[in-house]
Amino acid sequence: MAGQKVQRQTGVALWRQIADRIRTSINHGDFDETGMVPPETALALQFGVNRHTIRSALAALAQEGIVRAVQGRGTLIERKERLSFPISRRTRFSQGIGDQVRETRSVLLAASEEAASPDLARQLKISTGTRLVRLETLGQADHRPVSRATSWFPADRFGAIAEIYRTTGSITKAFRELGVPDYVRVVTEITATHADEGDLADLQLSPGAIVLVAQALNADLDNIPVQYSISRFAADRVRFTVEN
Amino acid sequence: MAGQKVQRQTGVALWRQIADRIRTSINHGDFDETGMVPPETALALQFGVNRHTIRSALAALAQEGIVRAVQGRGTLIERKERLSFPISRRTRFSQGIGDQVRETRSVLLAASEEAASPDLARQLKISTGTRLVRLETLGQADHRPVSRATSWFPADRFGAIAEIYRTTGSITKAFRELGVPDYVRVVTEITATHADEGDLADLQLSPGAIVLVAQALNADLDNIPVQYSISRFAADRVRFTVEN
DNA sequence: TATGGTTGTCTATATCAATAGACATTTTGA
DNA sequence: TCAAAATGTCTATTGATATAGACAACCATA
Incomplete structure (x- = not known):
């Protein structure tokens, strides 16, 4: 100091x-x-x-x-913060930090359908304009918001994922019901920026705070992309851990 | 937008x-x-x-x-920035971004010897007070500073690492000369914070900028820790990529 | 209970941040 | 060559930021 x-x-x-x-x-x-x-x-x-x-x-x-x-x-x-968030081939929100807090929860904020932008199409290895389901979710640990994420799923395979996720609160379970017994993290990109308006509201941050941004691609066991997501974490509350 | x-x-x-x-x-x-x-x-x-x-x-x-x-x-x-910095079991500064820029270089800013703090001892799996070599280095890509790092090495095995690094500009080569033919990244922790005074000077940042902080542990092929380092990257110039 | 250490509140002043408006200067293109 | 569009410069005003000092209120403990 x-x-x-x-x-x-x-x-x-x-x-x-x-x-x-x-x-x-x-x-x-x-x-x-x-x-x-x-x-x-x-x-x-x-x-x-x-x-x-x-x-x-x-x-x-x-x-x-x-x-x-x-x-x-x-x-x-009154309170200390910073959860360790592991990033590995089997990265899932709840599993990684489950032993660090009493309760993890994931809440569906919004769901919609849209056409794939060129950028999204490239990430998900599909053609531009393909229909995608878009989910806005909020990850919580012990009733405190930790991350907010936007995820895209190909609508042909996962058109019903919003409904299932809303009831189960779990992407893993939703995938399972839709015929994807398991999935793995293909690549994660990590950057950092200042919190925007949505971060302040959803993550209950103080203005000027820093957010860690993780862009991730998940694929099924046939290596076919199933989910592309952009998650924003309060930098004061988490650290990413990459185990090799 | x-x-x-x-x-x-x-x-x-x-x-x-x-x-x-x-x-x-x-x-x-x-x-x-x-x-x-x-x-x-x-x-x-x-x-x-x-x-x-x-x-x-x-x-x-x-x-x-x-x-x-x-x-x-x-x-x-005038200029766009942001290098993609891969984090994997074989993470090295020069190799990862070598194909994105014309020239990568690493400069030794300072070298000293000190006793291991309890925290460092825990990381390197040695006893508190063990002599360590401490190196302050600056990573450059195309003559622009990208990262500044502090690294610690057990002095008994790597007492001469400062001299070798100063001449070769490469940790990998220095390890090789000191009987460590290869090494791997064990774990990387990633956080983000505001740039401090040293960041502003060494990384030529504008005040208020954000830095990505990576704490990394490298081990030799017998899984014995050989290097613990804390690297600070200009968040505007790099993104971390975790390939799984 | 008296004292020292700590947070709470008030006034005053100087500087930075932001808005507002007007007009000059330079480049581009019709 | 003129007009539109863009950056450059200037003045004035308001509110947020920061400093300075003084003193009140409260707590722990010797």
Whole structure:
């Protein structure tokens, strides 16, 4: 926790930079011994800013429910975050993090049908214009949103997937009912960007947060693509783990 | 490119949010037909902000060398970025992106020796306090910095690795000279955060940029850990690809 | 119970971020 | 050659961000 400089005149307010750093420190376990954030005056000294700026940062974290200030005592840590999300040939949402939380759930936000764009067609190895089922889903762990995903499935094979998914809450089960006993992850692409409006709403993020974006292709056991998805994860809540 | 709302009073200035979005659009190829960014007035309408705010965003991108404004004509796209960085059992810096750029290079920034912290010891499966060689390196593609990394190696086996690396510029070759003919990636953890001071300097980033952080463990063919590294990539310049 | 350490609140001031409008300058093409 | 379209520059105003200082309120504990 040395070298705590913040940058000025960058378009990112100091209080937000500091809030992000403190959140990262909390998640890293830096304050586990006391269960408290250092005093505002100490943080102000550490970051080289006014105490009021620290208070703005802590207020943002309190708004997120991560800390709670108690007058006279200090600022208590309420909640730590960051799930480890494994990426492997058998990547599935619930299985990977099932042992890290009490309950995982997946919710269907919206379903529609559309024609494959050139980009989607290339990914799914079909011809442009082929009908696709599009699902918008939200992944939750212990009732807290972790990821939001858009998935596309060829409509000829999986036209009914929305209904089945809505009742079971599981892609794996839906595939099974539709004649795909098993499927594997072919490739995952990972990038990072700032949270957009939808991320803020669905993932309950604070503005300016970072999201990890995973674009994934799943195929059945005959290596025929069955699902292309773009998932957005709150970068503060997850880490990806690639086991080789 | 619809739904272009930006958030106010979030601690992230509008011009920075917009600069990030435009950069992403450029990298995505949205303006490839014209080779130009839309006119400032059009962007102002699209994002729902004043033209001056758009100008601030474009000025930031011009500062990065991504666009160049020409009075009377428009704003030209100078450079697109984003390398695909494969992560697999045989992940190496140069091999993966070698076919995407003309030249890859790796530069040694600093070398030192230190005792293993409890965390490092756990990762490398050694006892706390064991001597480690620590290397700070910078990965370049076509003379542009792509990643900065800190690596640790057990000093008993690899005490001379700094010298060999300095001359060869290759971890693979250095390992070979030190009796490790081959090595594999055991696990990679991927997170994302805001760029820190060192990122700004070494990776020539604009303040407020996002970095992808990859923590990786390499082992020799006897499955004995030989290297633990933390690499930081400019999120705008790379995407990770996990092939399964 | 007194004291030191901590968060809460208030006022004041300076700078950055954003909007608004007007007009100049340059390029392109009809 | 003129007009349209685009970037460049300037002034003015408002609200958010950040600093500075002072003091109140509260908690733990010696």
